[in-house]
Amino acid sequence: MAAEQRKLLEQLMGGGLAARTAQLPLTDPKVCRSYIVGTCPHDLFTNTKADLGPCPRVHSEPLKNEYEALSEAEKKKLGFEWDYMRDLQNRIEACNRNIETLQRRLEKTPDEVRQTNALLKAISDLSATITNGLLEVEILGEMGEVARAYDEYYKVRQAMVAKAEREKELKALSETSGPSGHQKLQVCDVCGAYLSRLDNDRRLADHFFGKMHLGFAQMRKAYEAFPKEMRQRAGRGGPPPVHHDEDGPSGGYDSWGKGGRGRRGEGYGRRSRRGW
Template sequence: MAAEQRKLLEQLMGADQLIGTGAQGRNSQLSITDPKVCRSYLVGTCPHDLFTNTKQDLGPCPKVHSEGLKAEYDSASPAEKAKWGFEFDYMRDMQKYIDDCDRRIETAQRRLEKTPDEIRQTNNLLKQIADLNNTINTGLLEVSVLGETGSVAMALNEMHKIRTAKQQKETAERDLKNLQDTSGPSGHQKLQVCDVCGAYLSRLDNDRRLADHFFGKMHMGYSDMRKGFKKLSSELKGRAPPVRHVEEEDPYSAGGRSGGRGPRYGGGGGGGGFRRRGGRW
């Protein structure tokens, strides 16, 4: 509750006017390199600000959003920005939430997969349709040969078999379509998973409902984050992150003192060592 009240006050008064509040005014002299400052906010958009009032609301950011420090960062020279290396922190922050989203997408897609029995029924119907199609083609060839030899009675008998095979094939194709429409836990709804934000979509939705989704805050937030990550990784390709002193490390990062692991960036010059998951950025 206190964090939400503080966030509301920051919006009304400006974050800089609140920096001096808190235990003994400990934030009154924050520098731009202080680990308590949100580096994602300085470089671009903090993920905590992207999904407010959505299903993926992350709550208030635990770090300081200072408009003054953001203005200082924006006016800094390229050399100063390269020395700080906040872009690498921003990439790491975005990748954390992109990876979480990708895991939700994979889980949601597995929930829509067919059961083993549905897969067996599908394979049986496909084999039955293929066999009947082969019977029909062979029968038509046989009728042609019998007609040329004048075996009319045998040709008529073969035509009867062909008509029967065609009816059986039509029945099998209808069964296959019905199985495909209703298979899976929610198959009757024709659900699919959005590969950007992980939400369920129905193929039966009209254009208005689809537009509400694709222009919704959650979808646009993940779309902007993925585009920003891809653009920044391209810009930083071949650049090594700066070497930082211990007191400059971000305590919330994988390389900070509380993370227990080394930074994920800083290897091979391939976009700072960030990885791509599942063919998506």
């Protein structure tokens, strides 16, 4: 969909956008490096609740092909994979924070916790009353105290009714407490969408094969595919690993770690630290 929209825009502008894009070098800071290396997150969630809007950077298929034609050593010098990984990391961390927030909203309030504990205590006390009462009825029956046994059994029956009412109240509180209400909501740990435990298989399949869920699943899979050392370094906020060649440290990795990419990529390096 995003690619079709770009093509339509190029046609409306008489090919001007395509011409300007073709003039950009691969290392231009206006080029979307996530798109060059893999898939830009802006393209994953169009027309969904997680829609990020159009990417502010240039998506160029010729530049993507140019990058794919480079050797692994040349790709490492550019450091585009590091930028792509950091972009994925920022998106995933934002999603995880949203998941934590939504999960907290589903928790019971302090008042609901107090009500639950009070009902549980009442049910426990009534259960003890019923057990002791039945034992008393049995003893009185053996002693021939029929009238007293009948009176005690009447008390036991009242306790049974009260216990059933408290259990009913507890069940209602459990089903309606919190914003989840009777729907028994839970949060998807991949995309952060609300799911209902009452949903049938068809509705669950619509979610798990939906564009938003698949988009976040694709981002998480792409991020996990990066070497563990790179992910740990990024998680600690450290600079990307320096790439060495015969002339010493060079390329995007080293310059990014110093706060930029040299004269051509200076702005891009700083923006990458804040997320896109």
